Amino acid sequence: MDWLHEHPDVKTIRIAAADLNGVARGKRVPARFADKILTEGTKFPFSVLNMDIWGEDIEDSPLVFQAGDPDGLLLPTERGFMPMPWLEAPTGLLPIWMFHLDGRPYEGDPRQALARVVERYKAAGLTPVVATELEFFLIDDSGGQLRVPPSPRSGKRRTGAETLSLRALDAFDRFFTALYDACEAMDIPADTAISEAAPGQFEINLMHQADPLKAADDAWLFKLLVKGLARRYGFAGSFMAKPYEAWNGSGMHMHFSVLDEQGRNVFDNGGEEGSEALRHAVAGCLAAMPGSTLLFAPHENSYDRLVPNAHAPTGIGWAYENRTSAIRIPSSGPKARRIEHRVAGGDVNPYLTVAAVLGAALNGIEDKAEPPPPIQGNAYELGLEQLPGSWGAAIDAFETSPQIKRIFPAHLIENFVMTKRQELHYMAELSDEETVELYLDTV
CATH class of the missing domain: 3.10.20.70 (Glutamine synthetase, N-terminal domain)
Structure with a gap:
């Protein structure tokens, strides 16, 4: 009180x-x-x-x-x-x-599902450290067609992609200033903001937390905040995976490392390649990826984002410093050695996504699993095993995945499958315009 x-x-x-x-x-x-x-x-x-x-x-x-x-x-x-x-x-x-x-x-509460995974780590004497990067669009949906909103400063619309453009950020400076003030008031650790590769698209990084529940809370609350605050400025803030057919979609990239009881990063072996534990965690994430796709791409529109050559992974593979791969090991100092999981869209439930990634990594660590060799070059051209290519296929893979059964309780799996099958059935009745209208604010 x-x-x-x-x-x-x-x-x-x-x-x-x-x-x-x-x-x-x-x-x-x-x-x-x-x-x-x-x-x-x-x-x-x-x-x-x-x-x-x-x-x-x-x-x-x-x-x-x-x-x-x-x-x-x-x-x-x-x-x-x-x-x-x-x-x-x-x-x-x-x-x-x-x-x-x-x-x-x-067991049907997604936050409780993440708490269950965290307890598995605690039992093993381990603590995950988690950070997220959230991409979203600012959209003028006041007319019949989605457009970039006019800048509150100049009144002009910038219709082209302006990757890492200060001009694009400054055009919405009032909104971003209010957003950062709100993040501070809500204890959401918002860090760097950049403009992204599509018109009106931005990304904000949330700082790492040695508490996965806090990290997932931050991401969930941040999504509520962006959507709510954008409406105060007269436009939509949307985490919809793919609002524009001609432009890249939005993702939620997740970075994580794991600390032992002495606070040491178990992915660090002093070199650039990382430790055996890192490779085991990568192997676990790769093995669970087909079954986890429904959590990373939970809606019909999600699969419009997961297409080749659109800066969203489609093949199941890993690499060092390669953004075409589903799992990337970023360059860093050894103590900051970590895994970046790049599959999830901006439209996910952060609790389920963080639980799925951390649970899969722990599966691999427990099993001492070994991944295939890291890829080199363009992952889209390497003939990798592919993620499920449709919503229906992803639902089936989630329901039957042995890796998912190790991570989530049967009750949640059953509930989520029933939910997605009902949505799959009724989404078939909607036009493209009705689909956008549905997802623009809800996800």
């Missing part, structure tokens, strides 16, 4: 949890009742974390009519209160996650 006492102008709060699609589900509560939420939590049905992208129940889900649509218990995460700078009235946000009424973690 200290935060609320320090912000007496806050009259309402939002309590919010991430569903399987990463959509925030929750309630609006008068601030004077916040103490009850902190001490007793709140309730809503287990099924709420298993909605489809439209916010509809999953047909024939055992969570709904078969079980009587029972409640779960939602308790605050360790994050605590924070402001919601995209709203006009001063408002507090309290992230929550789901438990059974007897206190057991609910």
Whole structure:
């Protein structure tokens, strides 16, 4: 309650949890009742974390009519209160996650799934260090066609790609200044911003955390913030994987290393090639990649991004300092030796993505698995084994993957498969325009 006492102008709060699609589900509560939420939590049905992208129940889900649509218990995460700078009235946000009424973690909660992976690392005496890079578009969707919004400074639209352009960043300086101020207020460690390879596309790096739950929280909250704040400036902030057919899509690249109990990076062997543990982790990530693709590309539009020669990986391979590969080992000092996983789109649920990558890496470390030789040259031209090429194929691979079964509980796997099969069925009824309208704000 200290935060609320320090912000007496806050009259309402939002309590919010991430569903399987990463959509925030929750309630609006008068601030004077916040103490009850902190001490007793709140309730809503287990099924709420298993909605489809439209916010509809999953047909024939055992969570709904078969079980009587029972409640779960939602308790605050360790994050605590924070402001919601995209709203006009001063408002507090309290992230929550789901438990059974007897206190057991609910296995269908994506944040609980990541906590389960973190516990596996703790049992092995290891701590993952995670950072994310999030790409997104600023889009004028006020007319019949998506366009780059006019600069708040000049009123002009820049229609070309301006990679690493200061002019593109400066055109939206007011927005980015407000975004960084909001990140500081919400304890989101936003670092470098750059303009990216498509019109109106930008990337912001979030600093590494020796707490994967904090890193995933940061990414999830950052997405809520960008989408909400952009609307205050009159345009959309979208993490949709591929809003423009003619331009590259948006990704969420994830960097990670692993520390032992003495705080040493187990990927560091003093040289550029990295340690045996690094190779084992790479092997685990490669082995799990076909089954994990549904988590890295969870929506119909996601597969428009995963095409050759579009700066998104399509083949299953790894390399040193090569951005055409699915897994890249960046050049760095030995103590900063790390793995960059480049498959995920901007439209992912960060909790599931971080869990999938870290869980796969730990599988490889536990098995002492060996990867194939690192690739050289253009990965698109090497005849590598390919990621599942369609949404339906990815759903099937996720459902049957032995690696996925080691990472995620059976209940979450079943829920996610049912969700995606329902979305796959109903998305076939939508036009291209309706598809864009659906995904632009939701993901």
